[in-house]
Amino acid sequence: MMDLILLIIRDIFLVTGSIAVLIGAFGVLRLPELFCRIHAAGITDTAGAGLVITGLMIESGFTLVSLKLLVIFVFLFFTSPTSSHALAKSAIHGNVLPVTDLPKR
Amino acid sequence: MIAGALIAVLVGMALLLIRAFVGPDIYNRILAVNNFGTKTVLVIALYGFLTDRPDFLDIAIVYALCNFIATIAILKYFEYGDLGHVGEQPEDERQ
């Protein structure tokens, strides 16, 4: 019984995580301009990766494998804002400025 | 369900590849490739669990490290044209 509940919780995490990953990728493809796309990429980096890794942690239980997953999780959470910020800054230095008055489609 | 998540992440990677090919400029491509790397970490982890070999996680950790360093290095190269550049420093620290 307990196993079944854990299995269902794991599946909920994995499914929501994959949906978040798909939405993030779709947003990178769909949104009109670089700075908007960075927001969509952020969904994959935080919510998508976080939910999928939490699902895998439930699968492996209290073992060394879970600790390694936690290391990946923390590492992604620390590096993803750093690279987004570096990208935004160097885009502005390269004269790709954020568009604030998009035409209505 | 792990296989389903693996397929979803792979589809997401395909969508990102389209963005990396279409561009339109270098920054969009770097964004797509950086995100592609994050998804690769997830694919490696999921595939390790699918085949019951969680040792794959070590590779995932190394891939996450390489992906971050590579993004920063490419951005630095395109901003300064030189990987050995010291970057911007406050006036009083400059030698």
Place this chain on the structure above:
Amino acid sequence: MKFLILPFSFLAVFWLILSGHYTTLLLVLGAVSCIWVLRISHRMKIVDLEDYPIHLVPWRIIYYWFWLIKEIMLSTWTVSKIILTPKSRISPKVVWLPADEMSDMQKVIYANSITLTPGTLTIEADNSRLEIHTLRGDMLEPLERGDMADRVRKLEY
């Protein structure tokens, strides 16, 4: 010497998690490699007391992380709706937000938390302000209320 203990324990814990084999020989080799890495980074002069979050209150930062995860989930929901609605109106905005009365570490935590929540992105920072790019004007409301800034200010002793 005192400020080498923290990075050493960090490296040792990382090695223990990655290794998984705990025999005497491997533990000695691990300790030697940790010391070697520290020696190299000490000679490169990249070990610095300021780099370690030792003056943060531990239980508050853990509580803050859980609160941040909740915020990330809420704004992920909003941004997902924007992406999935066809012809949704996107009106990006760039504003300056105040970040005064914060130490450098707190400013880094604040800026990174803003970037981590989808929908808001820190572009530039100066002494007391942060430049924020947002996907839609109303996503700024929680930040302008100063909820996150107050929590970050309370993180240090």
